[in-house]
Amino acid sequence: MERELLLECQRNDRNAQRKVYEKMAGKLYSVCRRYLKNDEDIEEVLADTFYKIFTKINQLQTPETFEAWTRKIAVNECLQKIRTNKALFISLEENMVDSPDGSPENISFEKDILSLLKFLPEGCRAIFNLFAIEGYPHKEIAAMLSISEGTSKSQLNFARKKLQELLVNQNI
Template sequence: MEKLLHIIAGCAQQDRHSQKMLYDQYYGLCLKIAFRYVNTYEQATEVTHDAFLKMFRNFSRFEVRDKEKVEMLLIGWIRRVVINAAIDYMRREMNNTHSYPIPEHVWEHKDDGQSSDNSVLYKELIALVKDLPPAYRMVFNLHVIEGYSHPEIAKMLGITTGTSKSNLSKARVHLQKALTAENSEKILCQI
């Protein structure tokens, strides 16, 4: 914990060594968050790098209010910055609706204690979410995965609360159809 507090203090003072340590420690997490919003590995790295630049420019805004919960607070702040960077990127790139496969090396940064079955399920879910139209994918990620309310999503994306709810409903329908089709294919392959 003391090491993390030292890194945070260094980042607030624009210390390059501290910034590199933070980058190395949280790059994988940021990349995974970005991947839920964009189509390609290259786009995810671009969003991740944009997020780190924003973090480093604005690190003085991050306050350590409770030293016992410093890592949890930092991860929450980082997650928010990456999500905002992804939203900004998606606004710029909304016309690109192609879906691309996710390279296997992205999944190398596993969370501690994550079983291989959960890892496979996570990969499959993210692959299905990435096939959603961008507006549906954005709302699905923000509401279901990140836990934002519909009014918060509406404010973040500049849409109405009703549009947020509608997009979530349509995303769920798409995912249910995709899961049903995928399960049907698995059953047919076993016969």
């Protein structure tokens, strides 16, 4: 990215910000697409990413690292979206309903998901639990398990796909 363009962005120049957006939007969209499936989520994360880029651009130490810096922001925003997305992990209390006789009946989707974890290979199960349930970032998971961050991410992706297959097969 051009040094002068970034300096103009640091001065909140809207035309410079538009140029940066036009140059980076496609690349960052592709990054977000690797983490998120829903187009609305991707657009929301992309907007949050650019907001963070333009509000924190003064923290950028070297303009040569701008693209890597923006990708890191996009990845972190995607991971934050994944962690806060409660569609997959509904709390048990939210799933308590009264049966006709007045006793609580648990229709927990969460319990169904957790019961399917036993069908995952041990490594995938550990990474899924650490990331999706415990909320650890891939960097910490990688350090804990003495693996690379890429391995952590790929194992998580495998676990998610396997769980989706299991859910479809179990009609949950």
